Structure formats: C-alpha cells, structure tokens
Amino acid sequence: MELPAIFIGRRLSALTRKWLVSEQIKFIEQPLVRLTYRKPDIHFFNSIQNSEKKWVVTSSYAAHWLLRFALKIGMKKDDLVYCLSEKQERILTKCGVRVVRPKSLNAYSLAELLVEQNDGAKVIYLRGDKSLNPLPELLDQNQLDWHSVEVYKNTSIEIMMNEMFDGYLFFSESAIKSYKASGNFPPPKAPVLANGNRTAQAAWAEFPNLVLESHEEEELSFVKYAIQRITEKLNEPEPKHRIIIE
Template sequence: MKTVLSTKILSPSQKELFLNSGLGLVEYNALDIEFLDVSIPLHHENYIFTSKNSVKAFLRHSKNSKISDFKSFCVGEKTKAILEQNGLNVIKNVENASDLADFIVKNHKNEEFLFLCGNMRREELPEILSKNNIRYTEIEAYKTHLAPRTFNRSFDGLLFFSPSGIKSYTKGNSLSKKLVFCIGNTTASEAKKYTDQIIIANKPTVENVLVQAIKHLKKHD
C-alpha cells in the first residue's frame, strides 16, 4: 500500500478523506506552537493576522472585550474562518502576505494597524508597509518551535504546510529526490532547496494538499 507522511496531525474529516482513498497515512506534528505571555493592545481599529495562530493568540487576550468593531485583514481561508466564527469583521482576505500588504497600501494608506505574528514570520508584509510609510505596530504573539523526528522508512509522498515544517523535517531526514506536496508557493520555495519533485495545491488549504496527493498517487498506481 502506498503511504504518505503528513507533517501535521489531520482532523478526523481530513483523515477520512485520505483513508477512504485506500492510501496509508502516517502523521505527526513537525512544529510546536508556544503562545507568549505578551500584552496585546485592544485600542486599535485595524488588525493584521497572517496565520490561525496569530488569531488564537489574539483571542486569548480579548476574551471579555467587544471585538466585533475591530477590522481584520488576514491571509488564508482558515484564518478568515476562525476570525468570523469569533465575531470579527474581515475586511480583506488574500492568499499571501505581500498581496495583503499591497491592498493595505492601496486602500488604507492613512490608517494605523496592529500586526500580530510569530517568530518565524516572513519579511514581505512589514517591508512593504514600512516602505510605503504605513503606520503599524508589530507584536510577536507566539513562537514556532521545530519538533524534528527521524523516520527510518521511505514514503511515497510527503505533505508540507509551511516552510518551517520542511526545516523541521530535514533536520532528521533527507528530502533528496522525494515527492512532496506543498500548500503554497512559499512552502514550495523551501522544498526546492532539496527536491524538484514538487506538486503545489490549487488552493492553499490542507484539504487541497490531500486531494492533490490522492489524485497523483492513485493515478500512478
């Protein structure tokens, strides 16, 4: 049986999608998230979230506050979903951080923002905002720690959901000539350092990564 390795623990419905296909699945969390004990000001009008973890950090600090008046600008469908589930108003949702920065520069030039991020956040968004004199405060609200694990077996495909996940995996394993499925272009850019067998999801969702892996591996049975 063909087997894939997922570098994050999947939800029951995601797992079902995979196991119904007749493929084997091994899963583990390549990353550990640590929420930091920082003070997150709640007097801003505009908040930037580039990951689900930044939203989770925000929600931990705003339990008893009226947050429905805040305007949110975010990256990713899952980030948008968790914001809306918690009553936040999403003004703009895009698939990558540089597109979000461009939108803010074009449409909200005279406003002020709070950008919540992790220690491994990418440079594009703050660089674009700074270059265009957008006023923003950046707060590191969580840390991503690599949680490397060595696998003494080979897999028919590897599923990656962030550049950090690849960094974690390659600490204990080789990616040379391996077939990898990536959630988006930034993850694929990291994978290109190790392999040229890369398939990128059509949409940056976990489900689409799974669909691509199932489609590809069943086709080449």
C-alpha cells in the first residue's frame, strides 16, 4: 500500500509529529498564520463591570483568550457565553460559566439565538482583527446592544510552495486564505481535508478540489482521519476504460 505525502498548514504538536513519524508518513508542516493575542483593555472592562452582559466567541482563539483572562476582565460565574463549535464549548466550560451553542453552527443561527434570548443585556463579541463571518452585520440588523472587542490578530505568512503533495490539511479559514493569497493551489487530484465546517466552507469557496470535512477537531484525531482518507484515495484502483472501435 502506498503511503501519502501530505501538506499540513500549521505547526504541529510534538505528539502528532511523533505519530506521523512512527507511521512513516512523509509530511511538511507549514504555519500559514501568525497569531498575536491582545492584552485586555482593563479600562473598558471596568466600565462595563456592573452592566448585564453576554459574551460571544466564534473562534477557538477567542475562547482561549477568554479562558486566560476571565478573572482579569471581571467575568462572573453566572455569565452566559455563546459560541459556535464543540471545541469552543470545551474550552469555555473550563471558565466555569454557562455555555450555549445554536443548533446550526453558523453565524445566522447564532444571531437568531441572541435575538430570541435578548433581555437587554449588552453583548460583548470577542473576535480577531479580520472578521470572517457576517455576525457583526446581523447584530446591527437586529438592533442588539453589542460591542466588539479585538482580542487577537492574524498575520498571514506568505510562502510559495513548489512541492506537490497527495493531500492538504487545513485547520482554519485564515490559513486557507493565506495559502491561496501566496499564489498556491493544491494539484487538482489532491483532496483537501478541512478541520470543521467553517474551514470546509472556505475550502469549497477557494479550491475546485475534493474537500473532505472532518468533525474530529482535536489535532491528532483530525490528522489520523485525514491520513486514512487520503490513503484510501491514493490507493483507489484506476478506472478501466473500455475502448470500442467500430
């Protein structure tokens, strides 16, 4: 059985890297986005300390930021946090607060839920510097009292990839956009493996390739799933074409 060579659009953990080496998988890990966390604006958070508020995050990065600075920004145990994915929910539950997800994991369902549960509390949307979803516009359209707080910054890492691979793994929308903005395209027959629905949506929008969405959001589980699917595609028998000459 032929083993695949894969491109991974991020820096891997030591555990995942060790597993790939043990499986004799040829791979390259290339970070495509540089992430910088912002320090909390204590003056702003002090100004809303006594206000009724709800927190909203739509990325794992924002969830990690909130977990790190929850006490410093005055988050309370009875505060309500809205998020978009199981991964974000797992991170946020460590804050010891109530976490709510919409049934459909997209900005429209999240906005609808916020409108349904609107009780006059201020909505604090923790986000990156580049908005990749329509939530701000939806909040404005529904006239919710909300405030945007930038908690991290994404900087694209521009790099031209000359080597071709049997499969391409992406963990985020921003990584896909950075990869393409540098002039890169996966070869037509190589499948693109996307971590989560939002990453898959970005891949479908940017690439004509076969896109396989994985719900295994944890890094090693996602990589194992991706290797399995890419290996299956790589070892599929070539279709036999019958040529009839009349």
